[in-house]
Amino acid sequence: MRNLNQHTITEAVIERFADTPSPRLKRILTHLVKHMHDFAREVELTEDEWMQGIEFLTRTGQKCDGNRQEFILLSDTLGLSMLTVAMNHDKPEGCTEATVFGPFHVDGAPHYENGADIANGAKGELCEVSGMVRGIDGEPIAGAVLDVWQADATGHYDVQYEALAQPQNRGVLVSGPDGRFNFRTVAAVAYPIPVDGPVGDMLRATARHPWRPAHLHFMVRAEGYETLVTHVFRRDDPYLDSDAVFGVRESLLGDWVPQAGGGYALEFDLVLNPKGSKRSVGSAHATRGLMRSESIS
Amino acid sequence: MRNLNQHTITEAVIERFADTPSPRLKRILTHLVKHMHDFAREVELTEDEWMQGIEFLTRTGQKCDGNRQEFILLSDTLGLSMLTVAMNHDKPEGCTEATVFGPFHVDGAPHYENGADIANGAKGELCEVSGMVRGIDGEPIAGAVLDVWQADATGHYDVQYEALAQPQNRGVLVSGPDGRFNFRTVAAVAYPIPVDGPVGDMLRATARHPWRPAHLHFMVRAEGYETLVTHVFRRDDPYLDSDAVFGVRESLLGDWVPQAGGGYALEFDLVLNPKGSKRSVGSAHATRGLMRSESIS
Numbered sequence: 001m002r003n004l005n006q007h008t009i010t011e012a013v014i015e016r017f018a019d020t021p022s023p024r025l026k027r028i029l030t031h032l033v034k035h036m037h038d039f040a041r042e043v044e045l046t047e048d049e050w051m052q053g054i055e056f057l058t059r060t061g062q063k064c065d066g067n068r069q070e071f072i073l074l075s076d077t078l079g080l081s082m083l084t085v086a087m088n089h090d091k092p093e094g095c096t097e098a099t100v101f102g103p104f105h106v107d108g109a110p111h112y113e114n115g116a117d118i119a120n121g122a123k124g125e126l127c128e129v130s131g132m133v134r135g136i137d138g139e140p141i142a143g144a145v146l147d148v149w150q151a152d153a154t155g156h157y158d159v160q161y162e163a164l165a166q167p168q169n170r171g172v173l174v175s176g177p178d179g180r181f182n183f184r185t186v187a188a189v190a191y192p193i194p195v196d197g198p199v200g201d202m203l204r205a206t207a208r209h210p211w212r213p214a215h216l217h218f219m220v221r222a223e224g225y226e227t228l229v230t231h232v233f234r235r236d237d238p239y240l241d242s243d244a245v246f247g248v249r250e251s252l253l254g255d256w257v258p259q260a261g262g263g264y265a266l267e268f269d270l271v272l273n274p275k276g277s278k279r280s281v282g283s284a285h286a287t288r289g290l291m292r293s294e295s296i297s
Numbered sequence: 298m299r300n301l302n303q304h305t306i307t308e309a310v311i312e313r314f315a316d317t318p319s320p321r322l323k324r325i326l327t328h329l330v331k332h333m334h335d336f337a338r339e340v341e342l343t344e345d346e347w348m349q350g351i352e353f354l355t356r357t358g359q360k361c362d363g364n365r366q367e368f369i370l371l372s373d374t375l376g377l378s379m380l381t382v383a384m385n386h387d388k389p390e391g392c393t394e395a396t397v398f399g400p401f402h403v404d405g406a407p408h409y410e411n412g413a414d415i416a417n418g419a420k421g422e423l424c425e426v427s428g429m430v431r432g433i434d435g436e437p438i439a440g441a442v443l444d445v446w447q448a449d450a451t452g453h454y455d456v457q458y459e460a461l462a463q464p465q466n467r468g469v470l471v472s473g474p475d476g477r478f479n480f481r482t483v484a485a486v487a488y489p490i491p492v493d494g495p496v497g498d499m500l501r502a503t504a505r506h507p508w509r510p511a512h513l514h515f516m517v518r519a520e521g522y523e524t525l526v527t528h529v530f531r532r533d534d535p536y537l538d539s540d541a542v543f544g545v546r547e548s549l550l551g552d553w554v555p556q557a558g559g560g561y562a563l564e565f566d567l568v569l570n571p572k573g574s575k576r577s578v579g580s581a582h583a584t585r586g587l588m589r590s591e592s593i594s
Binding site: 057 | 303326538
């Protein structure tokens with residue numbers, strides 16, 4: 001394997017994966033290398049562009065910390081996140097559709113009782129949210145764990161503030177015996193994704209706007225059902241057709257209904273897919289720890 | 298643009314680049330998104346694998362610092378670096394071939410006179426290196442600036458040591474009026490690329506060895522000639538056919554000749570390509586600052 005040129009190198013690299021113990025990892029890397037090399041050949045990538053790519057990825061990694069995930073943001077803005085979600089959640093008709101996870105979820109959010117105010121001091125107009133968690137046949141799902149998170153009236157998530165004393169606009173609730181949940185929060189508004197990093201550079205360089213339509217995030221887990229990660233979007237938002245991360249589904253539009261006494265009410269049911277009803281492609285593969293050294297015995 | 302699925306999302310993302318001011322950037326991103334999405338669809342990427350990819354890239358970025366470039370190492374070990382070099386340096390017969398830059402070059406290495414000892418205290422057997430910088434018609438090139446760097450007898454570059462007081466095994470020399478250069482260094486040995494980061498995880502997970510055959514790096518710059526980035530490899534090295542970064546060229550093999558008084562001598566001429574003699578694909582594009590926000594007026 002000497003004197004490899006731009007035409008022979010791809011096969012040589014793939015051949016180097018011949019002894020990979022995991023067939024799944026071997027398959028993934030083979031396709032990855034083939035597409036990466038085809039890309040470079042098709043655009044006749046220059047060394048200067050290659051170095052700009054290296055620097056871009058390096059800056060993206062270095063922008064990440066406990067509260068910021070710039071690679072997820074990059075994946076979101078290049079449509080890879082929504083593509084992956086769409087492939088893995090081809091659910092039966094009637095289930096609530098999934099959308100992107102986004103970079104702002106935090107594990108270990110505070111637990112609240114139904115009826116509580118999860119805004120916890122965040123800026124914004126009051127919004128009373130309620131709904132039912134149910135199965136596809138209409139059965140109420142009691143004890144479902146709902147992780148909820150959203151931005152405030154200025155378009156920022158709590159983790160985007162440097163010195164916030166406590167979590168705001170995020171919390172974990174449990175559906176009641178009738179499957180119902182309700183909580184108070186602030187009315188969601190459209191906001192720009194963070195543009196002070198490499199993803200912002202990409203958006204500016206491509207004359208793309210950074211706006212996401214107003215939405216409320218849900219992650220819903222219940223025994224015997226597939227976990228649902230989704231948003232509810234505000235039906236009247238001007239960015240529904242140009243979401244910076246390609247996540248809008250018609251079925252996920254909800255109505256923030258103005259209330260006589262001020263504020264809004266939003267009612268939205270979350271319909272879960274029973275496990276095994278329709279297998280997602282993802283569940284066919286054992287995929288944990290593909291690239292961690294400790295996974296190799 | 299709502300309800301995008303795994304089949305419709307790629308065109309939607311590409312459409313979002315419609316207003317990109319730079320046609321070159323638009324072309325690059327269009328091909329990048331197409332290949333990234335095709336890759337994900339072909340392997341039916343799961344959400345768990347997607348997250349492992351995000352984490353792998355994040356760790357790769359965070360492993361980088363002033364002395365370590367893990368993304369270059371990743372590009373090297375996936376053959377993208379050598380592919381890019383090969384595409385951009387399709388030189389006329391007789392020129393010294395290019396190979397990968399690698400992650401261990403440092404700007405601002407110390408300047409030395411010809412004959413100097415650039416090892417500067419590094420461990421290893423003595424090696425006297427000499428040669429001539431010349432053009433393809435044999436003309437000596439005086440005043441060529443040679444950047445030289447290599448690992449020591451333990452296989453480490455100076456920047457891999459935490460607390461080294463001065464640069465070792467690296468320096469900048471200038472060819473004399475006859476085009477000749479010479480310096481003293483240590484004999485190059487085969488060494489493993491650093492495996493304490495994500496690239497090491499990838500190599501272990503694919504049962505690949507991390508070894509590079511012994512080599513000495515050169516970057517040679519001279520007025521009127523294309524810059525040459527290359528290595529000279531030791532002809533008797535056992536890893537010539539399995540270089541971890543796919544960089545070996547038969548024409549770059551040199552002889553470390555044992556000397557009667559101990560140590561080695563290496564003689565190797567560096568033949569530069571006159572600018573304009575054969576245009577590289579790279580020079581056709583104006584590619585600086587594609588993704589930096591300041592490049593967008």
